[in-house]
Amino acid sequence: MRPNKLRELIDAGKPSVGTRVNNTWPAIVEAIGHTGMFDYVEFLAEYAPFDLYSLDNFCRTAELYGMSSMIKIDQDPRSFLAQRGIGAGFQSVLFADCRSVDDVRQCVRIVRPDTPEDKGLYGVGARRFAYMGYGGSPEYVQALRDVVVAIMIEKHSAVEQLEEVLSVEGVDMIQWGPADYSMSSGRTRQEVKDVERKVIETALKMGVPPRAEITSPEQAKYYLDLGVRHFNIGTDLSILYNWWRMNGDDLRKIIGDVYCTVK
Numbered sequence: 001m002r003p004n005k006l007r008e009l010i011d012a013g014k015p016s017v018g019t020r021v022n023n024t025w026p027a028i029v030e031a032i033g034h035t036g037m038f039d040y041v042e043f044l045a046e047y048a049p050f051d052l053y054s055l056d057n058f059c060r061t062a063e064l065y066g067m068s069s070m071i072k073i074d075q076d077p078r079s080f081l082a083q084r085g086i087g088a089g090f091q092s093v094l095f096a097d098c099r100s101v102d103d104v105r106q107c108v109r110i111v112r113p114d115t116p117e118d119k120g121l122y123g124v125g126a127r128r129f130a131y132m133g134y135g136g137s138p139e140y141v142q143a144l145r146d147v148v149v150a151i152m153i154e155k156h157s158a159v160e161q162l163e164e165v166l167s168v169e170g171v172d173m174i175q176w177g178p179a180d181y182s183m184s185s186g187r188t189r190q191e192v193k194d195v196e197r198k199v200i201e202t203a204l205k206m207g208v209p210p211r212a213e214i215t216s217p218e219q220a221k222y223y224l225d226l227g228v229r230h231f232n233i234g235t236d237l238s239i240l241y242n243w244w245r246m247n248g249d250d251l252r253k254i255i256g257d258v259y260c261t262v263k
Contacts, residue, residue, distance in 0.1 A: 001134060001143045004091040005068040006040050010148065010172055010209060015229040018042050018070065020213075021236040024054035026061040028236060033065025040068035042232060045081065046096050047072075052084060056128050059089025070094055070150070079121065082110045087127025092148035094175060099155045101164045107151065108170035113144040120144065148172045150211070153199050154180035162199060166206045173230065174203050175211045200226050 009016045018040045021028055032041050041062055043050070055071070062069040071085040075097035082093045095107040112120025122144050124136040134140045149170055154177025158165055165171070176196045182189050203210040204227045211230040212223040215238065220231060 001129070001139045002063060002089075002091075004143070004146045004148070005066070006070070006092050006148050007068075007146045007172075009039060010230075013229075015231070016040065016211075018232040019234050020044055020072075020232055022048040023236055024048070024050050024058045026057050029058055029061040029067075030065070033062065033067055036065075038067060040070055040092065042070040042072060042092075042094065043090075044072050044235070045085070046074050052088070055085060055088035055090070059128070063089065068092065070148070072096060078107065079110050082107075083122055083125070084127070086111060086122070086144070086147055087125050087129055089129045091146070092150060094150040094152065096152045096177075097155065097180070098151055098153075098165070099157045101161050101168060103158075104151055104165050104168045104171060108149050108168060111144060111147045111149055112170065113141045115141060118145065150175060152177045152180070154178075154184075156181065156185040159185075159195060159199065162202055163206065166203055166208045171208055173209050173211055174199070175213065175232075176200065197226065200228060204228075 006016055016039045017037065019032060019038055020042045022044050024043060029041055032038055043058055059069050069090045070092035071090040072094040073081040073085065073096065078095065082095070085093060093111055098104050098107065109119065109121050111122060112118045114120050114123045126135050129143065130140050150173040151165065151171055153159060153162065153165070153174050159181065166174070176199050178189055178192050178196060181195065182192050185192070200210045209230050210228055211232060212220070212228045213232045214220055214223070215234060217233070223231070
């Protein structure tokens, strides 16, 4: 079975750097891999269209560059999406929209092996990550134990139960979600910064690594000062949109200036 790079970094207490994409085209993953800058690449399946074939090819490409991979999934159907993602080769799952401690416990069970000691729900499946006789073997079981379980802390009710959520055995990482929290709590995005700080500080105190999603390296300092060591920078659609908007605007100004001068 392949080593899980993100799991190794978390267990060693080392920082990690990832990036997010809405596109399953392998060339995008290749371009990220060519940089040599990222430990893992996250596919935003919660937002983007995909099929099961594309999940296999996404993971194959990440593995070619020694990267791990994460899949962010919808609240429903969690079991199907998470287990097919793991079967395709994703070594980490980011669960969205958890509202309670029971939700979080169920997320952990979904990815853990169906053994007497683990009490998980993942049985033997002859999927891509277990080709050639690995299904059900000790290596197969360990690979499922090593899957990184990340939880979005983004609902008002989850924040109210934060310490209980962080106490659930098997939660490896959390990610703050300001937009969903703002919506579910009735507070503006500007008003929830204090809640983000509380979530991060509580997670660090309880030994659960928080991850920060940022759009520029300069934003890292605030989180580093809080004690955050795991970062995910950029999203493909936002990167493209910002490039097109800024450069398109600059080009139109240049063309307009030239046209006015000639006229």
